[in-house]
Amino acid sequence: KKPYRIAVIPGDGIGKEVMPEGLRVIEAAAKKHGVAVQFDHFDFSSYDYYEKHGQMMPDDWKTQIGSHDAIYFGAVGWPAKIADHVSLWGSLIKFRREFDQYVNLRPVRLMPGVLSPLAGRKPGDIDFWVVRENTEGEYSSVGGRMFPDTDREFVTQQTVMTRTGVDRILKFAFELAQSRPKKHLTSATKSNGISITMPYWDERVEAMAKNYPGVKWDKYHIDILTANFVLHPDWFDVVVGSNLFGDILSDLGPACTGTIGIAPSGNINPERNFPSVFEPVHGSAPDIAGQGIANPIGMIWSGAMMLEHLGEKTAAQSIVGAIERTLGERTLRTRDLGGNADTEACGKAVADMV
Amino acid sequence: KKPYRIAVIPGDGIGKEVMPEGLRVIEAAAKKHGVAVQFDHFDFSSYDYYEKHGQMMPDDWKTQIGSHDAIYFGAVGWPAKIADHVSLWGSLIKFRREFDQYVNLRPVRLMPGVLSPLAGRKPGDIDFWVVRENTEGEYSSVGGRMFPDTDREFVTQQTVMTRTGVDRILKFAFELAQSRPKKHLTSATKSNGISITMPYWDERVEAMAKNYPGVKWDKYHIDILTANFVLHPDWFDVVVGSNLFGDILSDLGPACTGTIGIAPSGNINPERNFPSVFEPVHGSAPDIAGQGIANPIGMIWSGAMMLEHLGEKTAAQSIVGAIERTLGERTLRTRDLGGNADTEACGKAVADMV
Numbered sequence: 001k002k003p004y005r006i007a008v009i010p011g012d013g014i015g016k017e018v019m020p021e022g023l024r025v026i027e028a029a030a031k032k033h034g035v036a037v038q039f040d041h042f043d044f045s046s047y048d049y050y051e052k053h054g055q056m057m058p059d060d061w062k063t064q065i066g067s068h069d070a071i072y073f074g075a076v077g078w079p080a081k082i083a084d085h086v087s088l089w090g091s092l093i094k095f096r097r098e099f100d101q102y103v104n105l106r107p108v109r110l111m112p113g114v115l116s117p118l119a120g121r122k123p124g125d126i127d128f129w130v131v132r133e134n135t136e137g138e139y140s141s142v143g144g145r146m147f148p149d150t151d152r153e154f155v156t157q158q159t160v161m162t163r164t165g166v167d168r169i170l171k172f173a174f175e176l177a178q179s180r181p182k183k184h185l186t187s188a189t190k191s192n193g194i195s196i197t198m199p200y201w202d203e204r205v206e207a208m209a210k211n212y213p214g215v216k217w218d219k220y221h222i223d224i225l226t227a228n229f230v231l232h233p234d235w236f237d238v239v240v241g242s243n244l245f246g247d248i249l250s251d252l253g254p255a256c257t258g259t260i261g262i263a264p265s266g267n268i269n270p271e272r273n274f275p276s277v278f279e280p281v282h283g284s285a286p287d288i289a290g291q292g293i294a295n296p297i298g299m300i301w302s303g304a305m306m307l308e309h310l311g312e313k314t315a316a317q318s319i320v321g322a323i324e325r326t327l328g329e330r331t332l333r334t335r336d337l338g339g340n341a342d343t344e345a346c347g348k349a350v351a352d353m354v
Numbered sequence: 355k356k357p358y359r360i361a362v363i364p365g366d367g368i369g370k371e372v373m374p375e376g377l378r379v380i381e382a383a384a385k386k387h388g389v390a391v392q393f394d395h396f397d398f399s400s401y402d403y404y405e406k407h408g409q410m411m412p413d414d415w416k417t418q419i420g421s422h423d424a425i426y427f428g429a430v431g432w433p434a435k436i437a438d439h440v441s442l443w444g445s446l447i448k449f450r451r452e453f454d455q456y457v458n459l460r461p462v463r464l465m466p467g468v469l470s471p472l473a474g475r476k477p478g479d480i481d482f483w484v485v486r487e488n489t490e491g492e493y494s495s496v497g498g499r500m501f502p503d504t505d506r507e508f509v510t511q512q513t514v515m516t517r518t519g520v521d522r523i524l525k526f527a528f529e530l531a532q533s534r535p536k537k538h539l540t541s542a543t544k545s546n547g548i549s550i551t552m553p554y555w556d557e558r559v560e561a562m563a564k565n566y567p568g569v570k571w572d573k574y575h576i577d578i579l580t581a582n583f584v585l586h587p588d589w590f591d592v593v594v595g596s597n598l599f600g601d602i603l604s605d606l607g608p609a610c611t612g613t614i615g616i617a618p619s620g621n622i623n624p625e626r627n628f629p630s631v632f633e634p635v636h637g638s639a640p641d642i643a644g645q646g647i648a649n650p651i652g653m654i655w656s657g658a659m660m661l662e663h664l665g666e667k668t669a670a671q672s673i674v675g676a677i678e679r680t681l682g683e684r685t686l687r688t689r690d691l692g693g694n695a696d697t698e699a700c701g702k703a704v705a706d707m708v
C-alpha cells in the first residue's frame with residue numbers, strides 16, 4: 001500500500017511548536033497500527049514567508065499541495081505584524097474555498113483533566129459535534145459601500161446560500177447523526193429575524209430530513225441555542241449551522257468544555273476531490289510563542305481527525321484514547337490545564353501511549 | 355405634574371399572567387415615590403386579536419399608542435397557531451422600526467437566589483449591559499431567491515449598515531459606558547470573516563471612541579466573545595453589537611446568569627420622539643400558560659427599566675432592590691428558581707418591598 005502523502009504546514013507562532021508533537025504522535029500511531037505516512041514540509045502560509053515574498057503563498061501553491069492526501073496545518077496569523085485579511089484570507093480561507101472544503105467539523109467533548117466552566121459537568125456529559133458550512137453563507141465577498149465619508153454613507157454585504165451549498169452540508173450532518181448512537185440532529189437557525197436566507201435554510205433542513213427517517217431532528221434560533229449550550233450541553237449530538245453560526249457554536253462549544261486550547265478541527269472535502277485541512281482551533285498565540293509551553297493537544301487531536309478522514313479509524317482512536325489518558329495525569333498536562341509538562345513532554349507522553 | 359401615560363399590552367400566553375404583577379409593582383413604587391402613572395390597556399398584538407381581526411394590530415395602531423410615554427409589553431407569539439413572521443413582524447418588529455427604537459438594552463446581572471450555570475460565580479460577579487442595534491444590520495428585508503426549485507436555486511439577503519444607524523448605537527453605548535464606574539466598552543465584531551460590513555463597524559467604533567477618551571474599549575470577534583461570556587463574564591461592563599450579534603449576546607448573557615426567565619429588556623428611542631417598549635425577554639411560553647406558575651420577575655424588572663427611562667431613577671431602583679430581596683427568599687421565588695410561590699405571590703412580595 002502506498003503511504004499517505006501529508007502536506008505539513010506549521011505556519012506561525014506556536015503552530016511551529018506544536019507541529020513536531022503532532023507529527024511525533026502520528027508517527028507513533030502509524031508505526032503501531034501499520035499505517036504508512038509520508039510528510040512533505042512547506043514553509044508558506046506564514047508570516048516569515050510573507051516577509052520574504054510579499055505574499056502568503058507561492059503562485060503555484062495549488063500544484064504544490066493539491067495532490068496530497070491531506071494537509072496538516074499549525075496556525076496562521078500575527079495581528080501585530082500582518083492584517084488578518086491578508087494572512088487568513090491569503091491562506092486558510094483560500095484552502096477552504098479553492099479546495100472546496102465545505103465541511104468544518106469540530107468535536108465538543110469534555111475531556112478528563114479539563115475543568116468545565118459549567119458547574120457540575122463531568123467528562124462524558126458533553127460530547128457532540130458541530131458541523132459548519134465552510135464556503136458560503138455570511139462569509140461572502142458580495143457587497144460594497146456607497147456615499148463614502150458623508151452622512152448618507154452605508155455598506156451592504158450579502159449572505160448567499162445556494163441549493164448545492166446548503167444541501168451538501170445538511171447531507172453530511174444528517175449522515176453523521178445517523179452514524180451515532182443518539183441519531184439526533186440540531187439545526188441552528190434565525191428564521192424569525194433573518195427573514196430570507198434563514199427560512200430557506202429551514203426549508204432545506206425539512207426536505208433533507210425526509211431522507212433520514214431514523215434521525216430525530218430539531219431546530220433552535222441561534223440566540224436561544226447559544227443559551228442552551230450553556231444551560232443544557234447534554235441535549236446535543238450533532239449541531240449543524242451556517243458559516244457564521246457554525247463559527248460561533250464551534251468556539252462556544254469548546255469554551256463550555258473548559259478550553260478552546262485543545263480543540264481540533266477539520267476543513268473537509270468529503271468527496272476527496274481535494275485535500276482536506278486539519279488544524280487546531282487555537283491560533284498562533286504570539287504572546288506565548290517561543291517559550292515551549294504551548295499545549296500540543298489541539299494539534300495532536302487534529303492529527304487523529306486526519307487519520308479518521310483517511311479511513312484509518314483504529315490509529316485515530318488510539319490517539320484519542322492516548323490524549324484522554326495523558327490529560328488525566330497532572331504531570332503530563334501543560335500549564336494552561338494546571339499541569340507542569342512543557343510542549344514536548346506532553347507530546348511525548350501521548351506518543352508513548354498510543 | 356401630569357401622569358405618565360403608559361400603553362399596556364399583555365399580548366399572548368404568560369404575557370397575560372405576568373402583566374398584572376408588573377402593574378401591581380409599578381403602582382406600589384409610584385405611590386411610594388410620588389410618581390403619577392396612568393395605564394391604558396390594549397388588546398392588540400396578540401393571537402386573540404389576530405383570530406378576530408385577521409391582523410395583529412388595527413390599522414391605526416400608531417395613532418392609538420404613538421403619543422404614550424412608553425409601552426409596557428408582555429409577550430407575543432404562539433408558534434403552534436400563528437407563524438412567527440406574522441406575529442412578531444406584525445407587532446414587535448413593527449414597533450422597533452416604526453417607533454425608531456434603535457437601542458435594545460438588556461442587563462446581564464447575576465441576582466441573589468439564582469444559580470449560575472457557571473461554576474463558582476456569585477451575585478456581584480456578573481453585572482454588565484448588552485446594547486444591541488435594533489433597526490438595521492442583519493435583519494434587513496433586502497434580498498430574494500433565484501432559480502426556484504432547480505439545482506441552481508440560491509437565496510441572498512443583505513446586511514445593511516448605515517452611518518446614521520451605526521453611529522447612533524455606538525454613541526448610546528459609549529455614553530452608557532462613560533456613566534458607569536468601570537467605563538469599559540466591548541465591541542462585538544467579525545471583521546476577520548465578514549469582510550465588508552464588519553470592518554465598517556470597526557471603523558466607526560474607532561472613530562466614535564475618539565469622542566470618549568475616558569472610556570477604555572476593546573473588541574472581540576463574536577466567536578471568541580461568546581466563549582469569553584462563559585469563561586470570563588467578569589471582563590465585561592458594556593457590550594455593543596449589531597442587530598444579530600446583540601440578539602445572540604443578550605440571550606447568552608442571561609443564560610450565563612442562570613435563567614433567561616427573569617431578564618428584562620428595553621427597546622428604546624433615546625430621543626423620545628416615539629414611545630419605547632419594555633418587555634421581558636422570555637416569550638409567551640404556551641406550554642406553561644394558564645397555570646399561574648410563570649415567573650413575573652422579567653415583567654417587573656422591565657417596569658423598572660421603563661421608570662428609569664422616564665427619568666424616575668429612585669422608583670426604578672426601589673423596584674430592582676425589591677426584586678433582589680424577593681429572589682433571595684426561597685418561599686417568595688417561583689418554582690423555576692426552586693421556590694414555591696406562584697406568579698401572584700411573587701408579584702405581591704416584590705410590591706410589598708418596594
Ligand SMILES: CC(C)[C@H](C(=O)O)[C@@H](O)C(=O)O
Nearest residue numbers: 192193221223442447601604
Ligand atoms: C423574536 C425575535 C424576532 C426577536 C429578535 O431576534 O429580535 C427576539 O429574539 C428578541 O431578541 O427580541
Ligand SMILES: CC(C)[C@H](C(=O)O)[C@@H](O)C(=O)O
Nearest residue numbers: 088093247250546547575577
Ligand atoms: C480566522 C477566522 C476567519 C476563522 C473563521 O471565522 O472562519 C476562524 O474563526 C475559524 O473559525 O477558523
